[in-house]
Amino acid sequence: MALLEVRDLRVHFDTDDGVVKAVDGVNFSLDPGQTLGIVGESGSGKSVTNLAIMGLARGGRISGEVLFEGRDLLKLHINELREIRGKKIAMIFQDPLSSLHPYYKVGVQIAEMILAHEKVPKKEARDRAINLLRLVGIPRPERRVDDYPHQFSGGMRQRAMIAMALALDPAVLIADEPTTALDVTVQAQVLDLIERLQEEFGTAIICITHDLGVVADMADDVLVMYGGKPVEVADRRTAYYNPHMPYTWGLLQSLPPVAAEHTGDQLRPIKGQPPSLINLPKGCSFNPRCPYVMEVCTRVEPELEPADPAKPSHLSACHLSLEDKERIWQQEVAPTR
Numbered sequence: 001m002a003l004l005e006v007r008d009l010r011v012h013f014d015t016d017d018g019v020v021k022a023v024d025g026v027n028f029s030l031d032p033g034q035t036l037g038i039v040g041e042s043g044s045g046k047s048v049t050n051l052a053i054m055g056l057a058r059g060g061r062i063s064g065e066v067l068f069e070g071r072d073l074l075k076l077h078i079n080e081l082r083e084i085r086g087k088k089i090a091m092i093f094q095d096p097l098s099s100l101h102p103y104y105k106v107g108v109q110i111a112e113m114i115l116a117h118e119k120v121p122k123k124e125a126r127d128r129a130i131n132l133l134r135l136v137g138i139p140r141p142e143r144r145v146d147d148y149p150h151q152f153s154g155g156m157r158q159r160a161m162i163a164m165a166l167a168l169d170p171a172v173l174i175a176d177e178p179t180t181a182l183d184v185t186v187q188a189q190v191l192d193l194i195e196r197l198q199e200e201f202g203t204a205i206i207c208i209t210h211d212l213g214v215v216a217d218m219a220d221d222v223l224v225m226y227g228g229k230p231v232e233v234a235d236r237r238t239a240y241y242n243p244h245m246p247y248t249w250g251l252l253q254s255l256p257p258v259a260a261e262h263t264g265d266q267l268r269p270i271k272g273q274p275p276s277l278i279n280l281p282k283g284c285s286f287n288p289r290c291p292y293v294m295e296v297c298t299r300v301e302p303e304l305e306p307a308d309p310a311k312p313s314h315l316s317a318c319h320l321s322l323e324d325k326e327r328i329w330q331q332e333v334a335p336t337r
Contacts, residue, residue, distance in 0.1 A: 008065070009052060022060065034220050035221075036205070038222075039225070044226050044227065044274065046176075103148075114129070130145050136162050169203075175208065177208060191218060212255060222236055224247065224248050227275050229304075229317070232245040234314045249329070284319065296319050
């Protein structure tokens with residue numbers, strides 16, 4: 001049995017303008033020690049999916065199942081969920097400055113996480129907070145434990161958030177845009193830190209990002225979301241070297257090439273804007289932006305299913321034939337990367 005299994009998760013919000021279908025049928029499973037990368041543009045439903053897992057999607061109508069160690073988190077009483085949240089499933093939020101309370105010292109906030117779930121003396125909780133800050137690479141943790149969030153740099157605040165998330169050795173760690181607003185060097189350091197801690201603690205990780213480059217080295221599997229729905233699911237290598245969904249192609253082409261022969265090439269951003277989650281286009285929701293749109297794409301919504309019977313675990317939602325997908329990838333998309 002999977003450690004975490006999400007089945008047909010839907011999160012809808014009622015507004016004056018209509019129903020916002022923020023998440024509309026997400027399925028995935030996560031095993032111990034596995035890393036799942038969830039990628040897509042802003043507004044694709046990535047963060048809301050994981051807020052629903054944590055029981056934090058307030059105001060939404062939630063349906064489906066979120067099975068953690070065999071228990072459906074969506075059916076638990078709030079007190080039961082609080083015992084799991086933070087202790088067994090932890091989350092690193094994308095903006096550490098707003099996630100950390102500005103009026104409390106960083107060490108106090110980490111210790112509070114420990115005291116909320118374990119009956120230990122305050123001094124022991126403080127000592128563990130110092131050790132956690134040391135573990136995530138913050139220099140002079142004995143002194144920095146008494147600093148306030150605004151006294152930390154962006155990278156150090158993110159490290160403090162990681163320390164807080166790992167305080168109780170959770171089975172699942174959700175990292176929501178863990179490298180947002182960090183410079184490239186600090187991004188690499190934070191990702192290396194998460195991977196190193198995963199190896200040490202055996203934690204399963206869900207990494208949410210809009211940048212396929214972030215999960216290039218760390219994800220085992222990749223789930224691509226668009227318009228609140230999964231549009232491609234594949235292992236990391238397949239997602240990068242043989243994707244089947246034009247939206248995934250667009251995300252890859254939006255990355256700057258690293259090969260020397262591509263120096264000077266321009267980025268190829270996806271044209272248009274993400275769709276309204278209140279009024280999604282009929283048929284394939286990506287059809288207004290897709291350069292390979294066909295008449296059927298404007299009428300019929302494609303199913304998320306294997307395009308290649310030889311690779312049943314590679315799912316994509318696209319009306320193009322397997323032959324067309326292979327031809328377009330090899331002749332038009334891959335050479336430009």
